[in-house]
Amino acid sequence: MLAQYLLDPDQKAWGLDRIGDAWGLAGDTSTAEGLADLVYRVSYPIDAALEESHLTSTLNEMEIPFAAVLADMEMAGIRTDTAYLRTFGAKLGIRIAELERQAYELVGTHDYSLQSPKQLGTLLFDVLGLAPTKKTKTGLSTDVESLEAIQKEHPAIPLILELRQLTKIKGTYTDSLVRYVTPDGKIHPTFLQTGTSTGRISCIDPNLQNIPARTEVGREIRQAFIPSHDGWVLVSADYSQIDLRMLAHLSADANLCNAFAQGEDIHLHTASQVFDVPESAVTPEMRKRAKTINFGIIYGISPYGLSRQLGIGGEEARQYIERYMERFPGIRNYRDRVVEAAQRDGYVKTILGHLRRVPHINSRNNMERQEAIRQGFNAVVQGSSADVIKMAMISLSKDLQPLKARMVLQVHDEIVVDTPPDELERVRGMMQRSMESAIHLSIPLVTHLSCGSNLRDLE
DNA sequence: GCAGTCACG
């Protein structure tokens, strides 16, 4: 199997040429002997580089075993109800046709495609004379944010928004997904272990890491993902706030660590701190803003970005960030230390030592440098969380070995297992244990478990 | 093949 993989002239051999080039080595990759020789010679400088970065054990104890875990997961696959997807797709088709009819009637012309952003822009901003709110590189934007801003200005806009949403769901998740179902009734996606710059995995053909979850109509797609056998169960376990907990651990900020140690509602806590009121006085709006601030912190916050996200002024956003950093001084200090190290080394490191290079960290171009700072800081947090869930999956994989239950999906902070009912309680215990004790942090890692007969109805 | 859009964490 490996030899076949290596000899496929359109895939891995080409990749090995590139690896050889990258390490200053050349070879004849058209034969098995040449490939083996190149693999052998390239192993020396790679091993040396790993040693120098103290990544030999991370490779051997995490990434190599993890590759096998991903392979198991791909081979297991997830059973998919194609009849349901077809029926749902047909229903969406009817609704889409009706929305199209109504929208064209309201705009009074059939001369512009509502599907084409360019033509829709011409229709809305030139023909109908609506005021644009946002630009793209090449013209006027018609994305959700832009359309929502002007939806009170013309009765067709809400219909176009729904049309957009439904065509997206139908196009990506009903008709197209069915084509991936193999004769065993399952979808077997490919997980890319080196698909991201932060250490997360990605998923292709199809991407099952972006199945709709945020809207009711979207969640109906999740009903199509079911256990592999009648009576079996899908169990999902997801980390609660893993990125913020990781940041608390890495920074050792006393305030944030205490909040997690005491099991606080973290967005409520942040709201209370930033808006300087007792937790009992935090309004839903304040909590929502605090949630946005917490996300912003993970992303390497900027006043401009936060102001855009919250729809507030730049000065107000600046004050929020200032107040946050006053209340969580360990976060500011940690961010400064990460940036300083990155400016010295040209890379940042995750909790297990994975590197992310940030070549523009010392750029004289302000925007380019700020971008590198955000990317570097975020990569430490996101990448360290990725390290945690990878270790959890390796551990869980060993636990599941003697059982029939199998991992079928990983979605960054979530693992889904397909299990027979008589293994359910053991599997739940294994998932919780392996995830919560994957890597020991100074604060607890917390998971939420749920199970059900499809990916939507989990409780 | 790129740009725009939108699905996810």
Place this chain on the structure above:
DNA sequence: ACGTACGTGACTGCA
């Protein structure tokens, strides 16, 4: 005056 929240992949229209 202007501008960027982090990380992905799939689909569509259009050069």
